[in-house]
Amino acid sequence: MKIGYYPGCSLSSTGREYNESLQVIAPLLGVTLQEIEDWNCCGASSAHATNRQLSLALAARNLALAETQAIPEVLAPCAACYNRLASARHALAKDTRAFEKTREVLERPEFSNSVRVKTSVEWLRDLAPVIQKKAEETASRSATSPSVKGLKVACYYGCLLVRPPEVTQWPTQWDDPEDPSSMETVVRATGAEPVRWNRRLDCCGAGFSLSRLDSVARLGREILQEAKKAGAQALVVACPLCHVNLDFRQQAIARKAGGEFDLPVFYITELVGLALGASQAQLGLNRHYVRTDSVLERSP
Amino acid sequence: MTHTESKKDNLSAAIRGLTGENVARCYQCGKCSAGCPMSQEMKLKPHDLMRLASFDQADRIFGDESIWLCLTCETCSARCPNGCDPARVIDTLREMALARDPSRWPRAIGAFHAEFLKQVKNHGRVFELGLILGFKLRTGRLFDDALSGPGVFARGKLALQPHRISGIDEMRKIFEKCENVENRDLS
Numbered sequence: 001m002k003i004g005y006y007p008g009c010s011l012s013s014t015g016r017e018y019n020e021s022l023q024v025i026a027p028l029l030g031v032t033l034q035e036i037e038d039w040n041c042c043g044a045s046s047a048h049a050t051n052r053q054l055s056l057a058l059a060a061r062n063l064a065l066a067e068t069q070a071i072p073e074v075l076a077p078c079a080a081c082y083n084r085l086a087s088a089r090h091a092l093a094k095d096t097r098a099f100e101k102t103r104e105v106l107e108r109p110e111f112s113n114s115v116r117v118k119t120s121v122e123w124l125r126d127l128a129p130v131i132q133k134k135a136e137e138t139a140s141r142s143a144t145s146p147s148v149k150g151l152k153v154a155c156y157y158g159c160l161l162v163r164p165p166e167v168t169q170w171p172t173q174w175d176d177p178e179d180p181s182s183m184e185t186v187v188r189a190t191g192a193e194p195v196r197w198n199r200r201l202d203c204c205g206a207g208f209s210l211s212r213l214d215s216v217a218r219l220g221r222e223i224l225q226e227a228k229k230a231g232a233q234a235l236v237v238a239c240p241l242c243h244v245n246l247d248f249r250q251q252a253i254a255r256k257a258g259g260e261f262d263l264p265v266f267y268i269t270e271l272v273g274l275a276l277g278a279s280q281a282q283l284g285l286n287r288h289y290v291r292t293d294s295v296l297e298r299s300p
Numbered sequence: 301m302t303h304t305e306s307k308k309d310n311l312s313a314a315i316r317g318l319t320g321e322n323v324a325r326c327y328q329c330g331k332c333s334a335g336c337p338m339s340q341e342m343k344l345k346p347h348d349l350m351r352l353a354s355f356d357q358a359d360r361i362f363g364d365e366s367i368w369l370c371l372t373c374e375t376c377s378a379r380c381p382n383g384c385d386p387a388r389v390i391d392t393l394r395e396m397a398l399a400r401d402p403s404r405w406p407r408a409i410g411a412f413h414a415e416f417l418k419q420v421k422n423h424g425r426v427f428e429l430g431l432i433l434g435f436k437l438r439t440g441r442l443f444d445d446a447l448s449g450p451g452v453f454a455r456g457k458l459a460l461q462p463h464r465i466s467g468i469d470e471m472r473k474i475f476e477k478c479e480n481v482e483n484r485d486l487s
């Protein structure tokens with residue numbers, strides 16, 4: 001199986017391990033990732049806040065490239081990139097004037113806006129039966145590798161994965177925008193246990209991660225506190241911006257709140273990788289700020 | 301005169317022209333603001349912005365920094381029981397505010413957006429290290445934590461070299477065309 005791949009800027013930098021773990025698990029799940037050649041930044045988090053035509057054009061250039069490279073479906077693992085690409089695709093489908101204008105700006109008259117965009121969560125949810133089977137095989141084969149079995153995790157969707165519904169759930173609803181379950185399905189397939197908690201869809205403030213640190217700390221604290229209260233041993237995320245705020249900033253947030261959280265933050269691809277027997281180093285877990293090995297139980 | 305400028309006295313009509321959103325439909329239930337992660341820091345909360353917009357109160361909206369505090373998390377638009385789209389309205393208000401007076405940006409937030417778009421224009425992608433340094437130079441916030449904490453480099457978290465895409469000329473053209481205000485006149 002082949003799927004187009006739009007890594008986005010963060011995945012070669014602060015979110016490197018998201019890319020690394022994705023590259024490890026794709027072949028294990030029988031998937032070939034075809035990176036869109038010469039992709040450009042989707043424009044998050046600035047173009048849409050300042051210039052709508054620019055935000056449409058930046059996103060649409062990638063969709064147009066995918067078309068010319070015969071890629072019908074694109075995986076966009078970063079939730080912010082996904083949101084920009086899906087929003088542009090939706091806007092261009094619903095608004096003929098914007099579509100014409102954008103084709104003109106791009107000077108790509110052949111662009112037909114036919115490419116579908118997927119989050120890593122939807123992609124993995126559809127592969128959950130395969131993940132579960134391989135995870136069970138791995139568990140029975142190697143009793144000594146670190147295991148996520150029984151690990152209590154809080155699935156954190158963040159704000160942009162399932163929202164806004166008219167965009168993310170178009171043309172078909174892949175999950176419920178107010179009560180999604182795809183991430184939990186993937187987590188269960190790995191053998192870990194999703195906890196019930198109520199900050200799954202809250203915003204972590206990533207858009208202000210350079211410009212308004214106090215807001216970011218407040219929003220991050222609320223998420224970490226709730227996850228901890230719900231009995232989670234770790235968080236699972238699907239966005240490099242969420243990861244920066246919850247992993248990199250965790251210590252600073254904890255210091256301000258006068259406590260410790262000590263909650264490792266896994267990318268969903270890392271959790272799947274661990275269940276499939278990949279090593280922590282392969283998955284890039286050594287790049288995290290909050291250490292992950294303490295919660296990965298080792299069978300004797 | 302651009303579309304945005306000529307209708308600045310009739311804000312609600314301008315918003316409708318640009319987005320199709322009829323702000324007068326908002327019935328002020330406040331659900332958008334109840335779920336908004338930033339509303340406790342906003343003087344004008346999402347439902348206030350909807351109401352002021354429907355009363356064409358451009359000066360009150362643009363004279364306050366609240367629109368710049370929106371994170372575009374889309375919670376408000378997802379939850380509005382009435383099908384309104386406050387997140388889209390706020391994005392449009394920001395674009396209008398910039399067209400009126402670019403100096404109105406709260407300094408740090410404006411510096412971030414400006415530096416971000418500069419990265420995209422020059423490289424086609426965001427070079428995060430350049431973004432952080434550029435942001436720091438623009439704001440003088442040299443000692444904020446902004447990803448400069450210990451171990452960022454040891455962890456390989458920040459690429460040291462920007463990657464320039466080969467379609468960079470195409471990117472520059474896209475920017476030029478979109479920066480041309482005439483092109484902003486979009487429905």
Ligand code: SF4
Pocket residue numbers: 325326327328329330331332333346347350379380381382383384385386
């Ligand atoms: S939720 Fe909708 S109807 Fe209610 S105040 Fe907000 S925008 Fe208006």
Ligand code: SF4
Pocket residue numbers: 332335336337338339346369370371372373374375376377386387390
């Ligand atoms: S999109 Fe903006 S206004 Fe709406 S809930 Fe999020 S931060 Fe608040």
